[in-house]
Amino acid sequence: MSAPGPVSEQDLMRYLDGELPPAERARVDTALDASPELRAQLENFRSLRAGFHDLTFPPAGPDRSVWDRVAVRVFRSSERMFIGIGVGLWLAYGAYELSTGRSDAWTRVAVGGMAIGVLVLFALVIRDRYRTWSDDV
Amino acid sequence: MRPELERELIRKCRAGDPRFYEPLVRAYEPAGLRLSIAMMGNAEDAEDALQEAFVKTYDSLHRFDLRKPFGPWFFQILRNQCRDMLRSRKAKFRVESLDERLESRPADPEDGPERARQRNAARELLWAGLERIGDEHREVLVLKELQGFRYAEIAQILEIPEGTVASRLFHARQALQAALVELGVEGP
Numbered sequence: 094m095s096a097p098g099p100v101s102e103q104d105l106m107r108y109l110d111g112e113l114p115p116a117e118r119a120r121v122d123t124a125l126d127a128s129p130e131l132r133a134q135l136e137n138f139r140s141l142r143a144g145f146h147d148l149t150f151p152p153a154g155p156d157r158s159v160w161d162r163v164a165v166r167v168f169r170s171s172e173r174m175f176i177g178i179g180v181g182l183w184l185a186y187g188a189y190e191l192s193t194g195r196s197d198a199w200t201r202v203a204v205g206g207m208a209i210g211v212l213v214l215f216a217l218v219i220r221d222r223y224r225t226w227s228d229d230v
Numbered sequence: 231m232r233p234e235l236e237r238e239l240i241r242k243c244r245a246g247d248p249r250f251y252e253p254l255v256r257a258y259e260p261a262g263l264r265l266s267i268a269m270m271g272n273a274e275d276a277e278d279a280l281q282e283a284f285v286k287t288y289d290s291l292h293r294f295d296l297r298k299p300f301g302p303w304f305f306q307i308l309r310n311q312c313r314d315m316l317r318s319r320k321a322k323f324r325v326e327s328l329d330e331r332l333e334s335r336p337a338d339p340e341d342g343p344e345r346a347r348q349r350n351a352a353r354e355l356l357w358a359g360l361e362r363i364g365d366e367h368r369e370v371l372v373l374k375e376l377q378g379f380r381y382a383e384i385a386q387i388l389e390i391p392e393g394t395v396a397s398r399l400f401h402a403r404q405a406l407q408a409a410l411v412e413l414g415v416e417g418p
Binding site for chain 2: 102103105106107110112137138141142144145147158159160162163164166167168174175
């Protein structure tokens with residue numbers, strides 16, 4: 094019978110975690126039979142794994158769920174999207190009215206002023222978002 | 231949760247209805263919280279990271295490839311969120327000593343108080359050992375030992391080849407063993 098190939102650290106981990114195909118497992122089994130050091134190393138890793146089995150976590154109950162906090166933010170982002178679409182349509186209509194020149198001068202000034210105000214507001218929101226993002230990175 | 235149901239929920243969320251996000255959050259919250267607590271070391275930071283990850287996931291749903299499973303993709307976002315928070319000044323891996331949120335398995339009726347004390351002590355030592363090893367080692371151990379992911383799934387979450395997963399696990403386990411020895415745990 095030929096000697097088994099060397100068992101790499103990756104082979105050993107795959108063996109321990111049940112990720113090796115049967116043929117490879119047999120090769121590692123043979124190597125384990127032949128090497129007390131390798132057996133001892135595997136046993137060390139096995140007992141380390143056993144320690145993790147004692148650790149569990151409490152299930153997330155309805156009282157502790159993060160959903161409420163997540164919901165506030167995802168619903169807000171949907172609302173923002175609809176407001177954005179609404180404002181976009183309103184601005185487009187305003188631009189159309191201005192370009193066709195059907196409105197009187199005062200109406201055009203008022204609509205233009207409001208449009209500029211909305212754009213400035215958007216720019217400020219984007220700037221704040223960018224600052225927050227920069228602080229996070 | 232069945233993959234086809236997940237896909238349907240994601241489609242509805244993409245169509246602009248966030249109500250359909252709730253079942254996804256509820257389904258992935260327990261596993262997400264385990265991963266997050268294990269990476270952050272304490273429940274407060276873990277919940278912040280989890281919440282942030284769910285929001286980022288929602289905002290990125292339009293980029294999600296519906297042919298792939300949702301779980302690994304979400305855990306990838308969560309893992310990145312935990313790492314970002316650990317890197318930033320906001321949080322540092324910090325283990326709450328025998329925190330009430332990190333509960334052990336229900337006590338075996340045959341276990342006496344002495345056995346329960348030993349289990350608690352072993353658990354504390356394990357967390358202390360995890361605190362001592364690097365983030366990269368801790369996260370791969372957590373994904374394998376606490377989440378029970380297969381190598382292929384870990385590879386997807388960590389964005390590394392499967393061979394690297396095995397290799398990193400080897401070094402992580404060695405590092406944890408060394409940390410436990412430093413803490414006075416006798417080798418088996």
